Amino acid sequence: MGGSRYPDAVDIAIVGSGPTASAYARILSETAPGATIAMFEVGPTVSNPPGAHVKNIADPERRSLAQRASEGSGAGAETVSSPGAVKSGERRARPGTYLLPDGYVFPGEDGMPVAAMSSNVGGMAAHWTAACPRPAGKERIAFVPELDQLLDDASRLLGVTTHAFDGAPFSDLVRERLAAVADNGRKPAYRVQSMPLAVHRRDDGALMWSGSDVVMGDVTRENPHFNLFDESLVTRVLVAGGVAAGVEIQDRRSGETHQVAARYVVVGADALRTPQLLWASEIRPAALGRYLNDQAQVVFGSRLRDVSEGDSPADVQDAQGGLSAYSGVAWVPYTDEAPFHGQIMQLDASPVPLADDDPVVPGSIVGLGLFCAKDLQREDRVAFDDGARDSYGMPAMRIHYRLTERDHDVLERAKQEIVRLGKAVGEPLDERPFVLPPGSSLHYQGTTRMGATDDGESVCSPDSQVWEVPGLFVAGNGVIPTSTACNPTLTSVALAVRGARRIAGELTSSLLLSKSDNRMTK
CATH class of the missing domain: 3.50.50.60 (FAD/NAD(P)-binding domain)
Structure with missing residues (x-):
């Protein structure tokens, strides 16, 4: 090729x-x-x-x-992983991506400070x-x-597949605790389940x-x-x-x-x-x-309660790049009544670290993330400036983006829900969830x-x-x-x-x- x-x-x-x-x-x-x-x-x-x-x-x-x-x-x-945890107000890209140098926010707008490519x-x-x-x-x-x-x-x-993490030591525990508080009133297709992932295992057990x-x-x-x-x-x-x-x-x-x-x-x-x-x-x-x-993103960290070193086998195989097969990835599906989508995974699986290193039972800290559906507006847009050029010589991007009153309402609901889910699975690492800056979802x-x-x-x-x-x-x-x-x-x-x-x-x-x-x- x-x-x-x-x-x-x-x-x-x-x-x-x-x-x-x-x-x-x-x-x-x-x-x-x-x-x-x-x-x-x-x-x-x-x-x-x-x-x-x-x-x-x-x-x-x-x-x-x-x-x-x-x-x-x-x-x-x-980048967000070099080094330490995400801090409020920081403008860093994730590894492998880069940010717009300018034009990402205008007066009176929320903008997308971390829009990345x-x-x-x-x-x-x-x-x-x-x-x-x-x-x-x-x-x-x-x-x-x-x-x-x-x-x-x-x-x-x-x-x-939904089977990449079958047998992970904490996966059933995480899903059961989430289901106990999230599944009530949901149809079977929308209950807590394993996240469908584009991941497979090689014959030697390594995740690909x-x-x-x-x-x-x-x-x-x-x-x-x-x-x-x-x-x-x-x-x-x-x-x-x-x-x-x-x-x-x-x-x-x-x-x-x-x-x-x-x-x-x-x-x-x-x-x-x-x-x-x-x-x-x-x-x-x-x-x-x-x-x-974009999808407004709320994140929260929680330490699994009632787990010990004996619950965390020493031979759990790491996937290259960080995701260890301890808790897998759980999914709380979107519904029209609860317009956010949840993914819960071992903390080092998260694309954005949520806590500094701490000696804990391996795999016992999970990161919770809720993505919120946006109130679509015609005026939310990427525009182009023919009088300015980006690093590739193309018309420069100018992003105009606002969160509506409905968006803020959904965010508040998501923050309440993620705390509820975090308390269900374990002991929260912080009192309040963190709303990532617009553009963080990459979606x-x-x-x-x-x-x-x-x-x-x-x-x-x-x-x-x-x-x-x-x-x-x-x-x-x-x-x-x-x-x-x-x-x-x-x-x-x-x-x-x-x-x-x-x-x-x-x-x-x-x-x-x-x-x-x-x-x-x-």
């Missing part, structure tokens, strides 16, 4: 290499095996195979180097916590009737985290018509006659600019950079960048949202094709149009599967039509 020379033309040009972009490459490799596909990623390759999760890198020094290489212009800055092959899937819950209630997209089947397909691509490499699979890597180009900045989507016609690329190694013609273009950068590229390409539908949706959505019709409030169709530009598709969490509390990756991969099948169907129809025309002319 890869190479330093770009093709003159391909059938499909894919911008980005995260799980949704990779889903397009996978589905097209499976269903349109003769189609030529070129994938372009602005960042470097940091893992082997390309797109693998950095937690699968056993050597801590190599893992740290991979994270630093993913941090783009933010490389070298302090990654630049590497595999995108954020090289660094994520791999949680893959399914949307429920109002989180679901009503105009996608086959959503459940698509979610099944996404689970297959991501390698989702799914990244874009798992989504691509062997069928993509072995596809002779697929090529992945890293350190390749797509600066513009080319449009001819109102139809997508290719991409313009800056080779980050040589600085040279190239154009690659394409019958279809898929932009799957992320929820901030996908609308940025469309804007830079002068593709500017009214809803572009709007309905920006940004809505900026290229899909809609049932082209009514000016959406960017793309239910097949993810941009209304204004046939042949141009958008992918990623930004496509999700609903207010969600659950982790969005599974849903966005499911929507990518639908879009990829639309392209594959058109390519197949075009090929059949071409063969028919050839027969008629003979």
Whole structure:
């Protein structure tokens, strides 16, 4: 895979290499095996195979180097784990990500002080916590009737399981204590359960985290018509006659600019950079960048009561990167009545440390996190300044974001609930829960949202094709149009599967039509 020379033309040009972009490459490799596909990623390759999760890198020094290489212009800055616990008011990125240098908050607004991105092959899937819950209630997209089947397909691509932590010494205990206070009045599907995770165990027992490499699979890597180009900045989507016609690329190694013609273009950068590229390409539908949706995040720590050293086996195997198999990951699903989604895991599994080191029974401190559904507003948006440039030379981002009165009400409910859950499982480490600054969730959505019709409030169709530009598709969490509390990756991969099948169907129809025309002319 890869190479330093770009093709003159391909059938499909894919911008980005995260799980949704990779889903397009996978589905097209499976269903349109003769189609030529070129994938372009602005960042470097940091893992082997390309797109693998950095937690699968056993050597801590190599893992740290991979994270630093993913941090783009933010490389070298302090992260939340270097060193110590999160402190109120600090503005640090998580390892493997980097923050906006400016434009993240404006007077009178809440902004997104810690809005973050990654630049590497595999995108954020090289660094994520791999949680893959399914949307429920109002989180679901009503105009996608086959959503459940698509979610099944996404689970297959991501390698989702609920059994990665079967047998963990504290997992049953944590779930039982949570269930005792949370399950009352809930239907069975929404009761406390093991979190679906894109994680599997090797034969030797080691945990392996799914990244874009798992989504691509062997069928993509072995596809002779697929090529992945890293350190390749797509600066513009080319449009001819109102139809997508290719991409313009800056080779980050040589600085040279190239154009690659394409019958279809898929932009799957992320929820901030996908609308940025469309804007830079002068593709500017009214809803572009709007309905920006973060999930307010409340965190709390608790020490399991009534556990001892004897309850914590010495032979519990650590997963590379920190998550030990003591308590697994428990899930408190979202409901419309309780519009937050909970994940409870051993403290060192949390992407944000909650407490300083303390000599305790291994695995006995758990971190609780509740993600809150946002009150969607058109004015919550990422805008772009044509008069200023970011570190890649693209139009600079300007984030406008406010929490509504309803958002504050949901946050207050979430704080009360997380304390209740924390007391149920053990002894709280602090008296009050901590609300992370906006942007902390990394679950940004809505900026290229899909809609049932082209009514000016959406960017793309239910097949993810941009209304204004046939042949141009958008992918990623930004496509999700609903207010969600659950982790969005599974849903966005499911929507990518639908879009990829639309392209594959058109390519197949075009090929059949071409063969028919050839027969008629003979």
